[in-house]
Amino acid sequence: MTWLNSHPLTFLVFAPTLLGFLIMALPHSLGRLSRMLGFMGALAVFVLSLAWLLGHSGTGATIFIERAPWFTLVGLPVDYHLAVDGLNLWLVLLTTFLVPLTMLGTWNSLKDRIGTFAALFLLLETGMLGALMAQDLFFFYLFWEAMLIPMYFMIGVWGGDERRYAANKFFLYTLSGSLLWLVALLYLANKAGGFNPILMGQAASALPFSVQCWLFISFAVAFAIKVPLFPLHTWLPDAHVQAPTAGSVILAGVLLKLGGYGFLRFAIPIFPAAAMHYAKPLALLSVIAIVYGALVAMVQRDIKKLVAYSSVSHMGFVMLGLASFTVIGTQGAMLQMLNHGISTGALFLLVGMVYDRAHTRMIADFGGVAVKMPVFTAFFLIVTLSSIGLPLTNGFVGEFWILNGAFLSGFGWGRLYASLATSGVLLGAVYMLWMFKRVFWGPENKDEDSGTHHLHSDLNAREVAVMLPLVVLILWMGIHPRTFVAVSEAPVANLLREANAPPVRTFVLKPAVHQAPAAHEAGHEGHAAEPAAHEVHR
């Protein structure tokens, strides 16, 4: 127990892997037992993470830290450095929460090799938690890459008809970004004499600005592929559509977050100047992602593909919030990452539930589902509204903060881009509600081959038990978002202050006092106006 008291993070990260190996060693015939074992293990990890991490939270400072030198290879020391702080606390909890929930939600979706699937799921959990907690960049890189392996097999073995193509595309696409990133990482580590992000930041600031920019670009591309940011999003629809439900949920719920988190944790703190320099292109790509993702989602005929493209749009908001370099925008991005994990995860689960019954996901195959599955419809409606961003649901708060942040940001482009991005909210309502109308309302589709015809049962107790916590969270995050962002406020403010973010433009009604573009002030006492952001925030 004393070991456990001093190494809670190690336990959380590696316990799933140990269990996963145990399950792999069990024979195939014990698949049902393996599934149960995997679920119980994941649930235990969730309960423990909740108890340990929330029991100690309250401040924005580091909550848990485990650090020891690991090895020194070719002169570069690598630290075994795990930490939970304000930036990753809720993402860690989101991960530990979604894994058992997804296992329960897709309990009967898979028919064969369920034990192996559970084992891979647990290995994936280790990868995700490790990447979220690792503070040493080399250590982070290990988890970041290792995470691909279980996901590759989850898509490739249990996926749809095009699964091999999708799995290879997912793997190679992500690998291409991270391999080039590795070279940048080595370059910087060489200058810094190690992989500690603080040392790397110091080393980076001593480099010529053009070199900093190149290094930032390679970091940004690796993370942007994961987010995925337009135009690096093309792997996502394939992976999402072909992956089994559980894979899609985790892909959308956690893996995409790691991209945004990577920006926040590593790319921006290490290269603040370059990040400011590229804020505009990043924001522009985010706005394109928001609008483009929404427009493409609108014309999809497959519900799952629609949700996949809506992910592109929603993650565009996250990137816009980060690119605004305001406290409220960044906090909004943090919240939007959690929102997207909950809402899109829930959507994928719901699509999976209807697919398990109807064996089709085509919108045209449905119609009048509300009559046949009222409970399901109710849940779907709540999640849809949250995805649209209806006030009182989580989506509203996140998107509002992000738009607010972009609007207030000190960059000259802020207002224009915020206005453009607002259309994404509108388009979101269009594609979601239009899909909802075609699937759930209207006359019942009586066609023998239709999906609606095959819907014989409403949600059972297990499925309701899966959806209920998600709905509670959707409302909780919509009504009292501070629960989820209070802890990240101090680190975010600190990060922006150290990055010399341009001061927010105070909201003035008279255009006469309009100030000159604030980008030039970046070097000066930039954070004088930040309390204004706090005011808006509250």
Add this chain to the structure above:
Amino acid sequence: MNLTPSQWAALLPLLYPVVGACLVAIMSLDKDQATTKWIRAAMYGTALLAVGATFWYLTDLWTTGSQPAFYQLHMDRLAQFTGIFVVVAAALTILQGWDHFHQEGWVKGETLALLLFSVSGMILFASTTHFVALFLGLELFSIPLYALVGTVRARSESAEGGMKYFLTGAVASSCFLMGGVLIYGLSGTLDLAIAAPVLAAKGLGTDPLVLVGAALLLLGFLFKVSAVPFHQWTPDAYEASPHPIAGFMSVATKGVAFIALLRIFPVAFRELGVVGVKMQAVLAVLAVATLVLGNLTALVQTNVKRMLAYSSISHAGYLMLGFVAGTPAAFNGVLFYLVIYLAMNMGAFGLLTAFGLVGEKTTFDDLRGLGWKRPAMGVSAAIIMLSLAGIPPMGGFYGKYMIFRELVATGHVGMAILGVLASLVSAYYYLRFLVALFLQSPGVEAERLASDRPAVHAPLAGASVLVCAAIVMAGGFLQAFLADGFARRALVEGLGLLR
């Protein structure tokens, strides 16, 4: 001639395999060797014993830290490292050979005897700077391999591959010999380590003839590591030879050639600064060509053995990048890489035996769905293939990491980018192996053939694959121990680098 104990100590690692080879050759005179189980067991047992004795002896030398010498034969740390490397590869080959030759129905004791001679030649090749000893070693390990490639005489392409390997190999050997002759003629000494200072003192460091001689020597090495453009024999030879022999060639030949290259060019020729620099430029160009050609050609292969052959060509490219960086830490990375590469490639070829692929039936289609039928082999295959692709946390990643890190540190960022792009390409064809094993279900025809096929029981090959997978994983978690405790000590105490 009376030898001192120290001289004996230097010679014994070469003698054990030779004695074993002679014993096996005598046993293989038995006419019933293919059918009588005990004589087969005795031959394999003798071979394993010889290899085991060498291993035991070398590890004993390693732990005591003594570095005996027999005239120009230096059984120093690096030679001990090479010896351990080669005998481990040989032991895995023998284990896999038991199952493979049984599956092929082609059991001949000569293969073992030839293998053991080859082992002896390899250890000699990597433990001397004396040109004649070097050439002897080269021929002593090459000639048995020519025969081994063509060993399955029942298959016509086996003879073809063997002949192709032999002819090209003979040309490369004669080039190597010519290079040595030129250096000898100009310097008056056969010891390359002494020739360099002599040439430098005579002011012949940049003499065209010296450059030609060095280039010809380099050609000999590059042929053995199958670097582009001397790689043409590789796919044919690997495809022709029995799986374990192909694995042994891909690992041991490449390994000793790189280690001998390390002993000669960056170390013995250190005095001839210009030659070193010029050869580095040549190596850089050839490394790029090797990476590009090896990886791109591997993409389109349908035969697993040819894919592995091109993959081994591309791995030669990564190792050459280590020489391009040329720092002691990069050589440390090269040796570490070789250790992991030993496990990866012996494992990869062992998998073919473990899955019971025989004859020409070594396409990706023949592997379909087998990962689920033999889960332990499947998991090992996943570990080995992902490691070959350089995905962490497998050992292969750290090998590439060390080499790329030195490339970046010495200012070869462009080469490092090319290297990572090459490993991105390589990920595709390694994944294809896993796609076949796990992501594709066996076709109806394949199922029928599988039921026709004699039951696959390859316990020894399976065990050797598990060992390889374990080494690969260990390389990922005990990387510092392997790199510092094993590879680095060979460099520091063997060559005096890195001090």
